[in-house]
Amino acid sequence: MLRWRGLDSVPGGWGRSVVTIGVFDGVHRGHQQIIGHTVKRARETGVPAVVMTFDPHPAEVVRPGSHPAVLTEPGRKADLIAGLGVDALCVIPFTLDFSKLSAEGFVHDVLVDTLHASLVVVGENFRFGHKAAGDVDLLRRLGRTFGFGVEAAPLVSGGDTVFSSTYIRSLIAAGDVGAAAAALGRPHRLEGVVVRGDQRGRQLGFPTANLMSGQYAAVPADGVYAARVAIGHPTPTRPGAGFAWTEERRERSDWSDEGRRSREGPGPAPADAGASGSADRMGAVSVGTNPTFSGRERRVEAFILDFDADIYGERIAIDFVERLREQRTYTSLPPLVEQINDDVARTRGLLSEPGTVGESAG
Numbered sequence: 415m416l417r418w419r420g421l422d423s424v425p426g427g428w429g430r431s432v433v434t435i436g437v438f439d440g441v442h443r444g445h446q447q448i449i450g451h452t453v454k455r456a457r458e459t460g461v462p463a464v465v466m467t468f469d470p471h472p473a474e475v476v477r478p479g480s481h482p483a484v485l486t487e488p489g490r491k492a493d494l495i496a497g498l499g500v501d502a503l504c505v506i507p508f509t510l511d512f513s514k515l516s517a518e519g520f521v522h523d524v525l526v527d528t529l530h531a532s533l534v535v536v537g538e539n540f541r542f543g544h545k546a547a548g549d550v551d552l553l554r555r556l557g558r559t560f561g562f563g564v565e566a567a568p569l570v571s572g573g574d575t576v577f578s579s580t581y582i583r584s585l586i587a588a589g590d591v592g593a594a595a596a597a598l599g600r601p602h603r604l605e606g607v608v609v610r611g612d613q614r615g616r617q618l619g620f621p622t623a624n625l626m627s628g629q630y631a632a633v634p635a636d637g638v639y640a641a642r643v644a645i646g647h648p649t650p651t652r653p654g655a656g657f658a659w660t661e662e663r664r665e666r667s668d669w670s671d672e673g674r675r676s677r678e679g680p681g682p683a684p685a686d687a688g689a690s691g692s693a694d695r696m697g698a699v700s701v702g703t704n705p706t707f708s709g710r711e712r713r714v715e716a717f718i719l720d721f722d723a724d725i726y727g728e729r730i731a732i733d734f735v736e737r738l739r740e741q742r743t744y745t746s747l748p749p750l751v752e753q754i755n756d757d758v759a760r761t762r763g764l765l766s767e768p769g770t771v772g773e774s775a776g
């Protein structure tokens with residue numbers, strides 16, 4: 415997948431493309447359907463599939479201080495989008511200036527002049543342009559003027575609830591990581607670097623890797639969770655920041671499935687390989703302030719089962735599969751240790767059964 419940052423990075427001679435636009439935080443099941451449809455239509459017409467997204471979250475620019483909790487860090491989001499078969503990801507640095515672009519200006523400058531859209535795929539509730547004045551009807555009218563088609567995909571729901579990033583953030587904030595996983599299509603992941611804690615864990619018999627995640631990462635409610643853990647996770651994300659941009663060169667003459675196969679051979683392109691960072695270990699994870707020790711700082715710490723190594727400074731990813739319980743305050747250590755033993759046994763039971771929840775965590 416080609417990765418562009420800013421409209422200026424789009425190659426001058428870029429031909430026609432099928433484009434979808436969105437923040438796509440979480441790349442949840444609704445996003446997957448829209449992006450999947452974009453890729454399908456691109457293959458049918460033999461042109462590349464382009465995803466346009468924004469960084470930082472537009473809400474932060476329009477209302478400073480209102481950054482929503484982040485479900486997927488930028489590098490992870492790009493990897494997940496690449497995994498859906500997208501040919502190019504264009505990240506627009508969302509600035510106050512950009513936010514002032516009118517709906518018509520956005521369509522003309524971005525979709526027509528830069529990406530040469532032949533077709534634009536969006537969710538039926540899509541809004542765009544200054545003050546979100548543009549909607550699907552306006553997009554269709556502008557499409558007739560400028561010569562691109564518009565397809566609005568119905569929103570994906572589970573039961574009565576439409577899947578949305580906001581809904582998933584609220585599930586995670588409430589600790590319901592099981593329901594979040596159902597809406598995401600995989601467990602919610604926190605990723606970052608292992609930092610030092612109070613050096614108390616190993617004395618209790620349970621050393622815990624303390625995670626420093628991104629500034630706005632969506633941390634589940636205080637409690638204890640069964641999780642899958644990836645150590646040495648490859649995504650080179652700086653906490654709260656952007657990611658490494660790889661420029662790949664490809665022949666652009668044929669973007670059909672056949673063209674891709676002859677370019678790439680079977681399987682994913684090398685740059686996308688391992689993108690999902692396989693979480694192959696089990697972890698019993700504590701989120702909270704360690705009330706037994708009157709801690710103040712809210713921490714995410716993972717006891718990794720069947721593991722013994724120094725991993726300070728390494729990147730890890732934690733995939734939250736199931737909530738086990740709330741945080742408790744103990745008046746002495748033996749009952750805390752007994753409880754952690756029980757948490758570990760439950761984690762093992764939940765995650766080692768064949769075909770268990772979150773097994774294909776990716």
Ligand SMILES: Cc1cc2nc3c(=O)[nH]c(=O)nc-3n(C[C@H](O)[C@H](O)[C@H](O)COP(=O)(O)O)c2cc1C
Pocket residue numbers: 610611612613614615616618620621622623624638698699700703704705706707715716717740741742743744754757758
């Ligand atoms: C599975 C698990 C469950 C935990 N549950 C609690 C708890 O209920 N109450 C509490 O005060 N601390 C709990 N802890 C956190 C320990 O207090 C913490 O890991 C310990 O203080 C080590 O901290 P350190 O990494 O800073 O050395 C739990 C830790 C783990 C791994």
Ligand SMILES: Nc1ncnc2c1ncn2[C@@H]1O[C@H](COP(=O)(O)OP(=O)(O)O)[C@@H](O)[C@H]1O
Pocket residue numbers: 608609610611612613614615616617620621622623624716717718719720721722723724725726
């Ligand atoms: N099974 C394990 N799970 C998590 N961390 C482990 C494990 N085995 C060894 N470690 C190492 O021990 C460190 C945690 O030990 P701990 O006493 O809890 O110290 P700290 O308070 O600095 O987190 C981890 O950061 C990691 O480097």
